[in-house]
Amino acid sequence: MNDDILNAAEARLGLSRRSLLQFCAAMAATMGLPKGADAAMAGAIASGKRPPVIWMHFLECTGCTESMLRSEHPALDKLILDIISLDYHETLFAGAGHQAEAARKAAMAANKGKYLLVIEGAVSTKDNGIYCKVGGETSLALLKETVADAAAVIALGSCAAWGGVPSSAPNPTGAVGVAELITDKPIVNIPGCPPIPYNFLSTVVHYLTFGKLPDLDDKGRPKFAFSRTIHENCERRPHFDAGRFAQEFGDEGHRKGYCLYKLGCKGPETFANCPAVLFNDIGGGSWPVGVGHPCIGCTEKGIGFNKPIHSLADPLYITPPESYPRIIEEQGQGVTLGSAATVAVIGGLAVGAGIKVASNLGKNRPNDPSHGQE
Numbered sequence: 001m002n003d004d005i006l007n008a009a010e011a012r013l014g015l016s017r018r019s020l021l022q023f024c025a026a027m028a029a030t031m032g033l034p035k036g037a038d039a040a041m042a043g044a045i046a047s048g049k050r051p052p053v054i055w056m057h058f059l060e061c062t063g064c065t066e067s068m069l070r071s072e073h074p075a076l077d078k079l080i081l082d083i084i085s086l087d088y089h090e091t092l093f094a095g096a097g098h099q100a101e102a103a104r105k106a107a108m109a110a111n112k113g114k115y116l117l118v119i120e121g122a123v124s125t126k127d128n129g130i131y132c133k134v135g136g137e138t139s140l141a142l143l144k145e146t147v148a149d150a151a152a153v154i155a156l157g158s159c160a161a162w163g164g165v166p167s168s169a170p171n172p173t174g175a176v177g178v179a180e181l182i183t184d185k186p187i188v189n190i191p192g193c194p195p196i197p198y199n200f201l202s203t204v205v206h207y208l209t210f211g212k213l214p215d216l217d218d219k220g221r222p223k224f225a226f227s228r229t230i231h232e233n234c235e236r237r238p239h240f241d242a243g244r245f246a247q248e249f250g251d252e253g254h255r256k257g258y259c260l261y262k263l264g265c266k267g268p269e270t271f272a273n274c275p276a277v278l279f280n281d282i283g284g285g286s287w288p289v290g291v292g293h294p295c296i297g298c299t300e301k302g303i304g305f306n307k308p309i310h311s312l313a314d315p316l317y318i319t320p321p322e323s324y325p326r327i328i329e330e331q332g333q334g335v336t337l338g339s340a341a342t343v344a345v346i347g348g349l350a351v352g353a354g355i356k357v358a359s360n361l362g363k364n365r366p367n368d369p370s371h372g373q374e
Helices: 003-013 017-032 039-046 063-069 076-083 097-110 138-147 158-162 198-208 237-242 339-346 351-361
Strands: 054-055 086-090 116-120 152-156 188-190
Touching: 003 198, 054 097, 054 138, 063 198, 076 097, 076 198, 116 138, 116 158, 152 158, 152 198, 158 188, 188 198
Parallel strands: 054 086, 054 116, 116 152, 152 188
Antiparallel strands: none
16 A cells, blocks of 8 residues: 555554554454455545545434444544544534534535435334424434435444334334335444444445445345354353353352353344454443343344343254253352263253263362362
């Protein structure tokens, strides 16, 4: 890549060329792009061509924006001032009222057919959408107005993608996701409550670099972020495979980081990259399952906010046998070989996964200093 371009980018972004290239390489790898895509991304960012973005808020809690505020690679100021041109955002605007709405209309006129429209929140449709208004206009009317000249639409967060919490029964406002109302524009759904900010950022940079949205799955989600279940990359997966489950919040298994499947974790039926990318850079990175709470399946329509948290997931690939023994920790004693052997005989665990469980339990002797620390 031309050194002059990188030098200009370093001065404009306040990032070293090394940091810029590392950032682009990480995004390209995350999206599964071929060799050379990282250089193309770096060139697009360094060129200074920033896609104009109009960001609308409807029925939501602003959690999507809050998640974006906690991203660090790049920091928010670099994102909205140097990588994209954030021309309208109710939460981050210094202006308000008529001044803010005038800025939105000016941005739409100046970038006709070129801007990305980001929708955060579900859209109220009942009684002509009167249950959500901004500047005296309903969210339904605002959506139709702003989408008319948009190049593409990003439905950010589960509320915008599926309807989320506002659309949960009895849904008094008639809340729906954006894709149920817009059918004549390219739409990408980036669900999550909140969504991972890098899924949004990678989508925007892909659009900036290649002039199109990334490949999408059958639900309109970027494949690079939603092609694998949470269960596949979860750090608690080995415990699932070995039959080690927390049975109650706060029990021994829960404290030791055992699998949360029996506490209602929806990871086995939820597609997302949460365990790989994490949230909250400023806090060092974390995610719900990592800190002891079951996944609620927020990225899946019909699971998050609809399926009770305590209900067991329906694993898409692997189902744990009901005959796995409970984890018992009393006076330093774990599951005994005798109890494991009895369960194996009764449940037929000598086949397949059962052999693995029995062998692991056999190695976990009471006098072994590693006992209970797997």
